Amino acid sequence: ETGVTQSPTHLIKTRGQQVTLRCSSQSGHNTVSWYQQALGQGPQFIFQYYREEENGRGNFPPRFSGLQFPNYSSELNVNALELDDSALYLCASSPDPALDQPQHFGDGTRLSIL
Amino acid sequence: GENVEQHPSTLSVQEGDSAVIKCTYSDSASNYFPWYKQELGKGPQLIIDIRSNVGEKKDQRIAVTLNKTAKHFSLHITETQPEDSAVYFCAAISNFGNEKLTFGTGTRLTIIP
Numbered sequence: 001e002t003g004v005t006q007s008p009t010h011l012i013k014t015r016g017q018q019v020t021l022r023c024s025s026q027s028g029h030n031t032v033s034w035y036q037q038a039l040g041q042g043p044q045f046i047f048q049y050y051r052e053e054e055n056g057r058g059n060f061p062p063r064f065s066g067l068q069f070p071n072y073s074s075e076l077n078v079n080a081l082e083l084d085d086s087a088l089y090l091c092a093s094s095p096d097p098a099l100d101q102p103q104h105f106g107d108g109t110r111l112s113i114l
Numbered sequence: 115g116e117n118v119e120q121h122p123s124t125l126s127v128q129e130g131d132s133a134v135i136k137c138t139y140s141d142s143a144s145n146y147f148p149w150y151k152q153e154l155g156k157g158p159q160l161i162i163d164i165r166s167n168v169g170e171k172k173d174q175r176i177a178v179t180l181n182k183t184a185k186h187f188s189l190h191i192t193e194t195q196p197e198d199s200a201v202y203f204c205a206a207i208s209n210f211g212n213e214k215l216t217f218g219t220g221t222r223l224t225i226i227p
Contacts, residue, residue: 004157033214033215035215040220041219041220042118042120042203042205042217042218042219042220043158043203043215043217044217045214045215045216048214056214058214090157090158092215100146102146102148102160102163103148103160103215104160105150105157105158105159105160106157107155107156107157108157
């Protein structure tokens, strides 16, 4: 069984640029959630996608957007990057929410903004 | 919204001794409480979870207890080993269907050989 995979593992950008991060969900999982983890902090919920539709959003500005594809993989897009966007971005997948099963995380993408 | 507090922020334990990490939550509607272990350079790994209809759950050296009345839950690790050294996060979900995890701020556990 393949777990959650994220790409790239590391990325360096400058202020004002745009970035796309990618996530492949675990086999059999149709729900993907994205989290931002600042250094020394717990992960903060960005948004969740279920069957290609946004299914909940945290306290993040609209320049954070996402997509989910028919194969349930997902992208996180961030526009107009700011220094405070430097963080580890984590993707978690889970089966259909009705099954009440836990989320499983990938190893994240470390984004550094210069 | 939900708020999860976690203590202590750092914990050092002699190998073989027990470690206890405590969390409190604010939303009485929360009904699912997972614990994650995060090693350096890795994503959080689920180690144990508990639902609101259960007071205690054990898995080998790891146990979690839940007190719904007081709105707190704890992670207990017995017979600690060097490989238990990591950052541990508690989390809560107030609506399992929504699956928005609210995390605590983490506990850095160091096992002293």
